[in-house]
Amino acid sequence: MTSHETPRKRRPYAARMPVDQRRTELLDAALRVVARDGYDALTAQAIAHEAGVTKPVLYGAFSTLPALLEALLDREEAKALGQLMSALPFAILGDPATLAGRITRAWATAVRREPVTWQLILAGNGAMPAALADRIEAARAQLRSQLASLIGTYVPADHADPAILARALVATAEEFGRLLVSEPEQVDIDRLATTVQALVTGVAQQRRRG
Template identity: 45%
Template sequence: MSAPPRQRRPYAARVPMDVRREQLMDAALAVIVRDGYGGVSVDAVAKEAGVTRPVVYGAFEGLGDLLTALLDRQQVRAFGRLLAALPDDPDPKDPAALVEVAIERLVTMVREDPDTWRPILQPPDGLPDAVLQRIEADREQVRGIFAGLIAGVSEQQDGVPFDADLYAHAMLAVVEHFGRLLIDDPDRFDTQRMVDGATRLLRLLWR
């Protein structure tokens, strides 16, 4: 009797390394969205992408390296979209309108593409220090943009100038918190509710 034929292992077609890395990052993001960060592993990513573990290790040094690359990619995308969401030519004499337009665009952006924002607003525990430093550096850049907008508004107001740096921290905290609410419970927090709430809250800072 001849031995039964050996079952062949799945074969991953050869693709350029940059394409493979994108494929694996997409697979990791899909696992995060479906199973949370606790479900992410090299095995889970390989299964999601339809490849073997050695293929993953051929593209990344390990899970930490893969998550770092994913976070870097999502940050680049998110930061570009954040800049695009800010008003092109803000009028510092009308801060209420500035806040309303910016918040509406930001809320719409997060609702339309929560997967881009999830690794930024809800980063996993145990990230390498280099990644955490990158997140904070990006936040600092956004805070700087907010501080510039707030300083411009302050120049148009009577009385004591705003503490633009402090207000920028508060504004970013509001934006990030509202972003997490949108990701966690999008049906409960519709766009208009978020816009109204954020606008009223941020207006309090500018009275």
Template identity: 45%
Template sequence: MADVARKRRPYAARVPMAERREQLLDATLRIIDRDGYDGVSIDAIAKEAGVTRPVVYGAFESLGPLLMALLERQQQRALMQLFGALPQDLGEGKPADLIRQAGPALHQMLLDDPVTWRAILQSATHAPEAVRERVEADREQVRHFVEQLVVGTVGRRADAEVLSHAVIAVLERFGQLVIADPERFTAERLTDAVAALLGRAPRRVT
């Protein structure tokens, strides 16, 4: 009988909408982690989640809102982890002290949640403009926090704004190295290298 022999179309069981959205966000994150933003599409998300396109559109009206929801979720997780790893106040200490205190915690933070951090640390060049703007806004929030830490450690002897940009660039690159090869780029190795560079804070030229 043809009706019996015909292969049935996969059917996505009904689940609560909140659970469905989380399922789709998880699927999207796996795609970004594996293929980058270039690999993200409604079709790819549906296939990864084992559902049909209408199921995806039933949870998110388009790819843009889905990516924004994912970014919101992952950035909240990441910022909580990051601010938990960074010291809140060192007083008038040395920049090297900041690195030695924060380095091991940051290293462990990356190893504890590599999927989140790989997605954040890779380029969002091919993501929708709204997503790129959100990534940059969150990056600036972290940079401002780092700037305040720099002021707390070196006072006004150096340009804290410029140094904070340098710190963020170093953290991002080191994060990529750690996730790619954690056994080679250990917390001790990276911490010692950065502490050596920042052992003496530059004095502002007047």
């Protein structure tokens, strides 16, 4: 190198860390990319840049980008479903309307507390890779089934179809979930819970009249 040449700036190397810690760092970075830029922007380069590492470092932790995406969904799906399922009882005990209001409030509070996790799940199937969309649809079907079973213990099938009610409730919850993620100020959790409670009260009154 001659005296007038400027030394080339070395690219900083990512600090060495245990592989589990590196994977967590990369998954957190991928989640931020999805939340900020959507699934279309989720490339190996974008994740590595977000995490402040090189692509070889990323591929040292995850063999492929699909493997990273699957691990990301595993983690966030477990978190979200854990929050959701913990709010659902196995049977209706006591007043079903009060219970419905409590479940709605618990779920909406969870979405507001972890908006990025729920954004990953509620993005809409057309916005995500097919493999991830299939995973989320399977989890959605599981939720509908559990909810239909719960409704069926209270509403006889000859009065209303529990499967249809479950599908309608899940679709409504997803719509308000997207609002809670994108425009949280548009959703009053207490009003949402009391409205659901009023709807269930109406179903209960029809059942008694029937």
